[in-house]
Amino acid sequence: xxxxxIGAPTKRREDLRFLTGKGRYTDDxxxxxxxxxxxxxxxxxxxxxxxxDTSKAAAMPGVIQVFTGDDFAEVGSIPCGWQIHDRKxxxxxEPAHPVLARGKVRxxxxxxAAVVAETEAQARDAAEAVEAEIEELPAVIDMVKAxxxxxxxxxxxxxSNLCYDWGFVEENREATAKAIDEAYHVTTLELVNNRxxxxxxxxxxAVGDYDxxxxxxxxxxxxxxxxxxxxxxxxxxxxxxxxxxxxVAPDVGGGFGSKIFHYAEEAFVTFAAKQIKRPVKxxxxxxxxxxxxxxxxxxxxxxxxxxxxxxxxxALRTNTYANMGAYLSTFSTSVPTYLHGTLMAGNYxxxxxxxxxxxxxxxxxxxxxxxxxGRPEATFQLERVIxxxxxxxxxxxxxxxxxxxxxxxxxxxxxxxxxxxxxGNYQATMDKLIEIADLDxxxxxxxxxxxxxxxxxxxxxxxxxxxxxxxxxxxxxxxARAGLYESATVRVNATGGLxxxxxxxxxxxxxxxxxxxxxxxxxxxxxxxxEIVHGDTANTPMGMGTYGSRSLAVGGSAxxxxxxxxxAKAKKIAAHILEASDQDIELKDGMFTVxxxxxxxxxxxxxxxxxxxxxxxxxxxxxGLEETAFYDPSNFTYPAGAYACEVEVDPETGQxxxxxxxxxxxxxxxxxPLIVSGQVHGGIGQGIxxxxxxxxxxxxNGQLLSGSYMDYAMPRASDVPSxxxxxxxxxxxxxxxLGVKGCGEAGAIGSPPxxxxxxxxxxxxxxxxxxxxxxxxxxxxxxxxxxxxx
Numbered sequence: 001x002x003x004x005x006i007g008a009p010t011k012r013r014e015d016l017r018f019l020t021g022k023g024r025y026t027d028d029x030x031x032x033x034x035x036x037x038x039x040x041x042x043x044x045x046x047x048x049x050x051x052x053d054t055s056k057a058a059a060m061p062g063v064i065q066v067f068t069g070d071d072f073a074e075v076g077s078i079p080c081g082w083q084i085h086d087r088k089x090x091x092x093x094e095p096a097h098p099v100l101a102r103g104k105v106r107x108x109x110x111x112x113a114a115v116v117a118e119t120e121a122q123a124r125d126a127a128e129a130v131e132a133e134i135e136e137l138p139a140v141i142d143m144v145k146a147x148x149x150x151x152x153x154x155x156x157x158x159x160s161n162l163c164y165d166w167g168f169v170e171e172n173r174e175a176t177a178k179a180i181d182e183a184y185h186v187t188t189l190e191l192v193n194n195r196x197x198x199x200x201x202x203x204x205x206a207v208g209d210y211d212x213x214x215x216x217x218x219x220x221x222x223x224x225x226x227x228x229x230x231x232x233x234x235x236x237x238x239x240x241x242x243x244x245x246x247x248v249a250p251d252v253g254g255g256f257g258s259k260i261f262h263y264a265e266e267a268f269v270t271f272a273a274k275q276i277k278r279p280v281k282x283x284x285x286x287x288x289x290x291x292x293x294x295x296x297x298x299x300x301x302x303x304x305x306x307x308x309x310x311x312x313x314x315a316l317r318t319n320t321y322a323n324m325g326a327y328l329s330t331f332s333t334s335v336p337t338y339l340h341g342t343l344m345a346g347n348y349x350x351x352x353x354x355x356x357x358x359x360x361x362x363x364x365x366x367x368x369x370x371x372x373x374g375r376p377e378a379t380f381q382l383e384r385v386i387x388x389x390x391x392x393x394x395x396x397x398x399x400x401x402x403x404x405x406x407x408x409x410x411x412x413x414x415x416x417x418x419x420x421x422x423x424g425n426y427q428a429t430m431d432k433l434i435e436i437a438d439l440d441x442x443x444x445x446x447x448x449x450x451x452x453x454x455x456x457x458x459x460x461x462x463x464x465x466x467x468x469x470x471x472x473x474x475x476x477x478x479x480a481r482a483g484l485y486e487s488a489t490v491r492v493n494a495t496g497g498l499x500x501x502x503x504x505x506x507x508x509x510x511x512x513x514x515x516x517x518x519x520x521x522x523x524x525x526x527x528x529x530x531e532i533v534h535g536d537t538a539n540t541p542m543g544m545g546t547y548g549s550r551s552l553a554v555g556g557s558a559x560x561x562x563x564x565x566x567x568a569k570a571k572k573i574a575a576h577i578l579e580a581s582d583q584d585i586e587l588k589d590g591m592f593t594v595x596x597x598x599x600x601x602x603x604x605x606x607x608x609x610x611x612x613x614x615x616x617x618x619x620x621x622x623x624g625l626e627e628t629a630f631y632d633p634s635n636f637t638y639p640a641g642a643y644a645c646e647v648e649v650d651p652e653t654g655q656x657x658x659x660x661x662x663x664x665x666x667x668x669x670x671x672x673p674l675i676v677s678g679q680v681h682g683g684i685g686q687g688i689x690x691x692x693x694x695x696x697x698x699x700x701n702g703q704l705l706s707g708s709y710m711d712y713a714m715p716r717a718s719d720v721p722s723x724x725x726x727x728x729x730x731x732x733x734x735x736x737x738l739g740v741k742g743c744g745e746a747g748a749i750g751s752p753p754x755x756x757x758x759x760x761x762x763x764x765x766x767x768x769x770x771x772x773x774x775x776x777x778x779x780x781x782x783x784x785x786x787x788x789x790x
Contacts, residue, residue: 004528005521009674014512023251026205029220031279034207035064037269038123039282040113040130041291042105045141045363045702046154047134049103049112057115057129062122064276066130067114067268069102075271078264079236080328081228083479084337084359087167092359094163095155097327099237099264099271105134106154106326107363108704109291111264116272116280139702143300143321143360154326154361163324163333163359168341172416176354179315183306187389192775193377195298195323195696197712198370202253203284204293208269212277216244219270223249224259224505225545228482230537232262232330238271242537245270249535252507256686257369258293259507260547261330265292290707295696296370298323299336299377305385311395313404315352316344318381322359325366332368333359338478339374339466339548345415346382347426347462347640348404353416363702369547371686371748375465383461383753387760388772397460397757402430412734419466421638423731426462429642429664433460436724437644437662445646445659446765454648456659457762463750464640467549467742470633485632486550487541488558490566492625494611496525496604500562501533503543504555509744510675511551517671518556518738522563524589525603541628549742552671553637553733560737561629569625574606576617637733637741641665645754649762654784656692656759662724663750668732668741676743680725683747689715690748691755695777713777752776763787 004010017023054066078097085091101112113130117123140146140154146161154161167173180186207220217240223229226247233247234240252259269280284292299322306315322336341355390400405426406413413421434440442458449456469475472483487503498519506512516530534540543555567587574592575582584595593600609616610625646659663680670676693713697705706712732739759778763771763786771786 004526005517006671008517008672010513010517010527010672012510012513012675014510025202025251025253026207026220026222027283029207029250031207031209034279034281035116035118035276036120036123037114037116037272037280037282038120038127039111039265040115040127042101042108042110042112042134044105044134044136045108045139046137047105048137049101049105050133050135052113053131054113056131057126060122060126060129062118063126064116064118066126067100067272069098069100069112072099075099076237076239078262078267078327079232080333081232081330081481082334083481084164084166084333085479086164087170092164092333093158093160094328095158099267107365108702109288109365110326114268116276139363139700141362141364141698141700141702143323143362146360146362147358154363161361163328163361166337166357166359168337168355169417172352172354176315176317176352179352180304180306180317183314184309185307185393187305187385187392188302189385189388189773190302191381191384191773193297193299193301193380194690194694194776196296196370196690196694197290197696198256198258198293198296199714200254200256200258203286203289204259204263204265205283206266206269207279207281208273209279210274210277216246217270217274218246218248219266220248220250221266222252222259223247224252224255224507224547226505226535226537227503227542228545229262229266231482233267233270237267246538249505252505255507256371257296257373257547260545261294261368287707290712291365291704294329294368295325295365296367297377298367301381303381303385305389307389307393311393311400311403313348313350316350317354318344318356320357322357323364323367324359324361325364326361327366329366329368332366335369335374336377340378342417342419343375343378343464343466344382345417346379347406347464349406351416355417364698371683372465372745373548375745376749376752379463379749380753383463384756384773387461387757391764398430401462402427419636422635422734424638424640424666425729425731426640428729429640429666430462432664432726432729433642433644433662436664436726437660439644442646449648455651455762455766457647457649457758457760457765459645459754459756459758459761460642461750461753461757462640462642463746464638465745465749466636466638468553468633468637469548469550470554470636472632482544483632484544485630486554486558487543487628487630488555488562489541489626489628490519490559490562492566492607492610494608496607497529497531499531499533500559501540502555502559503541503545504551505534505546507546509546509551510672514552514672514675515556515559519559519563522560522567523603524587524591549744552738552740553736553742554631554633556738556740557736558629558631561631562627565627565629566625569621570606572621573609573616574601577601577609577615634735637668637736639665639667639741639743639746641746641750643750643754645758647755647758647762649759649783651766651787654780654782654787656778656783658688658719658721658755661721663726663747664729665725665727665743665746666729666731667727667743668730669739670727670730671740673727676727677725679743680747681723683745684723684751685715685720686748687751688720688755691752691776691778693719693777759783
């Protein structure tokens, strides 16, 4: 078997072009006759559009056309991809989301006009000449007030700022309340999951093109799922049949969820290109990215945990306000509901759970999935209240978790929040964490910190997440408006090399390295013989894209299925040539062999025969070697783990320093451990950023105060430690052919509560026992202020 197959820590082949400047991103695409677009965006959070005068702008040099919302009167609304039904079974309120604002502007950055010109500079100059009279209205910012105040609405036509009031599982509500009322002890915690701005390295870009000779439109865009963009934009917004619309997502410089969604700018450039019969390009500035890329998180929650006198969990209840922003983004409604409520059981046996979520419209940037999408919010609530309960009951935080773990012999385990975990071993990951984090040496390290005048604390937590959202028939019943399968076409060339066309999209995951490892291992060839093609709807099968740590579990499984078809056909060809039954043909190390004999043919001999069918069973088998497969999972996958963080807190300033961080994860089978470690490292870095530094802040007028890197603190190298990560605890997934679970979001899910738990622990050890919680980010000022309270 050649080196570099499943399990090998192969370096990412795609990094060569990225590190040498050879990547091809959307902004690198410049088409003949290309024009440039600049949007005119609202400077107020909420206002009624009285008039828009574009005459001066239209007369400026180089201006081709100025568009307003009136030009899109016959165009559809940007759709939401998931319809939620409330506690009473009523569908959510779903206001229109126009390509360009009409009637009202609803957040700072909401585009109400756009200028298309010969150059970007000319478009920018003309955009400043557009004159708009906007009657400013009071901004709707506070979620609780937004629900109760019917006099000031983000969308007048729907009569409320409440999108939905969701209960899950509604049948559990009374039993959960009764268990809490009768419990020996109830721990209550109110907390905020802070709003985040994604800040992918590459800002969004969109280039629209139109070929009037065949009435064909093309969109080049920074997207994580080009097929979904084609479906949503073509069918629901612009009315373009899919065979007349091509969407291309080339190299994409990071997404973290923010490039899943269909944005108005994509629809605009596609529409405008057809109107002016020329390509139209828009490149976001970083300032635009801050105020137009979908934000993440932004939940306000009250959580109650009921326990018996020995610390066993009896019931859990949460009440959450979830910010939708001004419009419903593509998957926004599913994030605080089915991607959040279904994970509230965590790693534990809690008999009764009830989750209530009120989704609220506000005059802010739309909120949608951000790395982890609902699972970080669930984990943070759960692991913080468990830590608080442990302290209130005088139980060690690790011990209280062990007492409540689902045990290895209890899988598959049906939770009270609908999902069924197939495999896991939470005791094993906790044991591994204690080992790799050297928790036995903590007291010695704490003493050393104290000698330097620092307060050292230890935070431990567990997490579980649901990846590879599925199956389609189930999520369809829950409101999903798209399938959640994945696809792959495997094309074998005559000389034995393979081209794999996948509906998954790579924007940092290492698909071009890991996917070939899978297929090469199945055939027994070198991974260099496998090429991955993705990102272009014209040459890849319909797929759902990359998000939710689904690429390998779902996309990889589709490749396995297609490759199995290839091997089955290749065995029939080999059987004909070797004069044997195909049941007697074995494929190993790239050789087809008749069992029990020395008769064999190489992989390349058989692939050549498929395309040069001189000695070939043409009467029963068609020439060629190409197969397509679609894979729709029967269940989520459930990665899980245990994390430990040690911090030092300066009692004089409140400054928090991460002293060490360890992560023990169970990702099932591992295809490429090097890529897996990198994914965990990146996720932990983002989680530390949320815990200590990052927060999108709006004032009462709806102005984004953290609209640049001068005001929005991103983690730097000095803010994060050298991590210790381990993924040797492996309980393979039982329902996909690879036994994999997904790893892309784990670090961002498990790290925030570990950091906060560690800071609270440090303060308690330093005598500040009155501090039970500090909302993220734990800035020096917040930590210092908490210590000053008595």
